[in-house]
Amino acid sequence: MAGLQFSYAQGFDVEAVTSYPFVTELTAASTGSKLAFTVNVKGIRNIYVAEGPLFKLRKLTNFNTDEGQELTGVTISPDGKWVIFVRGGDHGAFDESIPRNPSSAPVEPHVQLYYMPFKAGGQAILLTDGDYPVISPSGKQVAYIKNGQVWVSALDGSVSMKRLFYSRGSVHSIQWSPDGNRLLFVNSRNDHSLIGIYTDSASSIKWIDPSFSMDQSARWSPDGKQIVFIRRATRGGYPDSLTAPVYEPWSIRIADVLSGKGKELWKAPETLQGSYPETNGGANLHWAAKGHIVYVSYQDGWPHLYSLPASGGKPILLTPGAFAIEHVKLSADGNWVYFSANKEDRDRRHIFRVPVDQAAMETLTPGTGLESNAVPLGDGKTVAFLSATAQQPNLPATLSLGSKQINMIGKELITPAFPSQKLITPKSVQFKASDGKMVYGQLFEPTSGSSKKPAILFVHGGPQRQMLLGWHFGDYYSNTYALNQYLASQGFVVLAVNYRLGVGYGYDFQNPLHSWTTGASEYLDVEAAGKWLASQDGVDPKRVGIYGGSYGGYLTALALGRDSKLFAAGVDIHGEHNLSTFLPAESAEPAPDLALAKKLNWQSSPIAWLDNWTSPVLIIHGDDDGNVPFHQSIDLLNRLKKKKTPFETLMIPDETHHWMKYKNMLQVDEAVAEFLIRKLK
Ligand SMILES: CSCC[C@H](NC=O)C(=O)N[C@@H](C)C(=O)O
Numbered sequence: 001m002a003g004l005q006f007s008y009a010q011g012f013d014v015e016a017v018t019s020y021p022f023v024t025e026l027t028a029a030s031t032g033s034k035l036a037f038t039v040n041v042k043g044i045r046n047i048y049v050a051e052g053p054l055f056k057l058r059k060l061t062n063f064n065t066d067e068g069q070e071l072t073g074v075t076i077s078p079d080g081k082w083v084i085f086v087r088g089g090d091h092g093a094f095d096e097s098i099p100r101n102p103s104s105a106p107v108e109p110h111v112q113l114y115y116m117p118f119k120a121g122g123q124a125i126l127l128t129d130g131d132y133p134v135i136s137p138s139g140k141q142v143a144y145i146k147n148g149q150v151w152v153s154a155l156d157g158s159v160s161m162k163r164l165f166y167s168r169g170s171v172h173s174i175q176w177s178p179d180g181n182r183l184l185f186v187n188s189r190n191d192h193s194l195i196g197i198y199t200d201s202a203s204s205i206k207w208i209d210p211s212f213s214m215d216q217s218a219r220w221s222p223d224g225k226q227i228v229f230i231r232r233a234t235r236g237g238y239p240d241s242l243t244a245p246v247y248e249p250w251s252i253r254i255a256d257v258l259s260g261k262g263k264e265l266w267k268a269p270e271t272l273q274g275s276y277p278e279t280n281g282g283a284n285l286h287w288a289a290k291g292h293i294v295y296v297s298y299q300d301g302w303p304h305l306y307s308l309p310a311s312g313g314k315p316i317l318l319t320p321g322a323f324a325i326e327h328v329k330l331s332a333d334g335n336w337v338y339f340s341a342n343k344e345d346r347d348r349r350h351i352f353r354v355p356v357d358q359a360a361m362e363t364l365t366p367g368t369g370l371e372s373n374a375v376p377l378g379d380g381k382t383v384a385f386l387s388a389t390a391q392q393p394n395l396p397a398t399l400s401l402g403s404k405q406i407n408m409i410g411k412e413l414i415t416p417a418f419p420s421q422k423l424i425t426p427k428s429v430q431f432k433a434s435d436g437k438m439v440y441g442q443l444f445e446p447t448s449g450s451s452k453k454p455a456i457l458f459v460h461g462g463p464q465r466q467m468l469l470g471w472h473f474g475d476y477y478s479n480t481y482a483l484n485q486y487l488a489s490q491g492f493v494v495l496a497v498n499y500r501l502g503v504g505y506g507y508d509f510q511n512p513l514h515s516w517t518t519g520a521s522e523y524l525d526v527e528a529a530g531k532w533l534a535s536q537d538g539v540d541p542k543r544v545g546i547y548g549g550s551y552g553g554y555l556t557a558l559a560l561g562r563d564s565k566l567f568a569a570g571v572d573i574h575g576e577h578n579l580s581t582f583l584p585a586e587s588a589e590p591a592p593d594l595a596l597a598k599k600l601n602w603q604s605s606p607i608a609w610l611d612n613w614t615s616p617v618l619i620i621h622g623d624d625d626g627n628v629p630f631h632q633s634i635d636l637l638n639r640l641k642k643k644k645t646p647f648e649t650l651m652i653p654d655e656t657h658h659w660m661k662y663k664n665m666l667q668v669d670e671a672v673a674e675f676l677i678r679k680l681k
Pocket residue numbers: 092460461462463465476549550551552554576627628
């Protein structure tokens with residue numbers, strides 16, 4: 001489809017507003033001031049590096065085509081000599097290890113390890129198929145996962161590799177011991193998981209505190225003599241309720257490496273809020289300095305950092321207050337925890353740090369920007385992070401501790417074609433759903449156009465997400481932020497709704513009753529958002545549309561089924577439509593509320609509402625989707641066809657859930673915009 005021609009003077013097209021540099025994988029060497037990260041500009045992904053004190057941007061790799069092969073696992077060796085990375089796969093998919101081929105290349109795709117000197121640029125050295133690399137403390141070896149087993153290779157420019165050991169099951173979460181002589185790992189064996197230590201080819205695997213549990217997140221003590229880890233309950237026994245919230249118990253345990261014997265250090269409160277935290281990074285367990293164990297818990301209603309002496313005792317709440325923390329990183333010396341949070345600024349993120357042994361939180365980046373993904377540098381004097389505004393997309397930045405001056409890295413990555421100065425600054429809005437719950441959102445109001453404008457409701461996916469008052473740090477939502485800016489430039493009033501189930505607003509907001517397959521209570525927020533939008537003076541209530549992807553595609557389909565009189569058209573991008581796939585298999589011992597669960601599941605499914613669905617819809621799905629089965633869209637469109645409901649389709653061969661190839665993402669964005677403009681302008 002040719003680039004969409006804008007209908008407003010001083011506008012911009014979809015390609016221009018999606019030409020932003022998208023930065024991920026920000027990482028630092030454990031010593032010195034070296035940084036590395038990936039940059040994706042219109043599908044061309046490369047590794048860039050920078051080094052203090054100037055942090056001048058330098059391109060390290062020279063990939064130059066939009067092949068849809070993501071770069072992940074970026075790691076700098078402890079001595080700062082090597083940068084290693086993984087190319088391929090879709091690490092947002094439920095099965096990250098599957099190679100993907102969004103370019104429909106005629107050769108089989110791979111997930112492969114590359115490495116190259118930090119100093120040089122040029123050709124990366126292809127090491128082998130593999131994923132999740134971890135460089136040894138000496139910097140001479142790299143351990144990685146291939147087919148669920150641990151392999152090692154030398155990091156000396158040679159291409160030599162071997163399987164380090166065999167362990168039945170799927171091995172992951174590998175960590176070198178501080179002395180580099182042993183390897184800690186988690187072995188998942190379907191209904192349970194174990195923590196093991198490999199020492200050498202002559203020694204059996206040492207199992208740490210084996211039990212009938214799910215053990216995970218193991219961390220070495222600084223002296224390598226102990227392990228701390230998370231223990232969670234396994235599933236089994238009397239079937240749980242399918243419709244009521246279920247407590248997820250968890251505890252922190254400490255074990256002696258030599259004996260393998262463990263004991264409980266802390267047990268989470270037996271309350272719903274005390275359940276294992278469904279937050280970015282989960283419990284974020286770290287063995288910090290001063291003999292403290294740091295972790296995240298939602299037990300007080302907000303995801304907060306806690307600290308616990310490894311010798312046992314009462315935890316300290318390090319980050320008290322009504323705000324959510326995420327992107328937790330421990331400093332190289334273990335004395336500080338760095339993180340982002342929405343403290344006193346609900347719809348943004350800023351960088352903070354806190355000592356590991358006292359509740360003395362420091363705000364490092366106040367203001368009206370958005371900062372996230374903090375990475376403390378090995379020099380102990382600098383923190384790097386992503387920095388954005390409503391106009392400027394996320395770029396790497398550094399801050400010298402003690403200074404207030406943010407040093408942006410790589411402004412040159414933003415091309416002249418990018419319409420920064422034409423982007424709207426969205427504003428925070430809130431309103432109530434029909435059950436009285438507060439709903440939040442960001443409103444993009446065009447600066448020109450008719451007095452009664454068409455409007456679009458954007459519904460994010462996840463659903464554990466939060467849209468922000470500026471460029472989002474996630475790839476999927478950077479793209480939708482750009483698309484929302486484009487739609488606003490085309491004269492639409494755009495509202496991005498933060499509905500219940502999302503993060504950033506506390507436990508009760510993220511864990512509402514009767515949500516998803518048990519009644520889709522979150523739809524009340526979408527309905528309220530549509531009604532609020534339609535009631536605005538500057539909006540024509542007959543021209544309100546809706547679009548969303550994944551969980552947002554699900555809610556878009558539900559909205560068109562339930563409220564075609566409110567939503568005049570919609571775009572459902574790889575949504576779920578038939579939720580019966582989430583019901584348990586038939587069992588001789590059914591859940592006590594199975595009949596109710598089936599009833600609620602049906603009512604929560606968009607396919608239950610097809611009789612009311614009259615508004616036109618565009619259905620979009622890639623057929624290599626590793627998150628929402630492609631068949632969900634096949635099933636829906638066949639039902640719509642039967643009902644003679646107006647629909648259009650866009651199918652993207654070999655694309656995943658995350659638009660790995662820019663050309664595909666641009667095609668989707670332009671199709672969304674063209675359909676909504678054609679139906680609502
Ligand atoms: C239960 S529907 C699956 C939704 C999906 N979640 C994970 O894959 C999703 O919304 N994905 C993207 C868009 C996201 O995680 O934000």
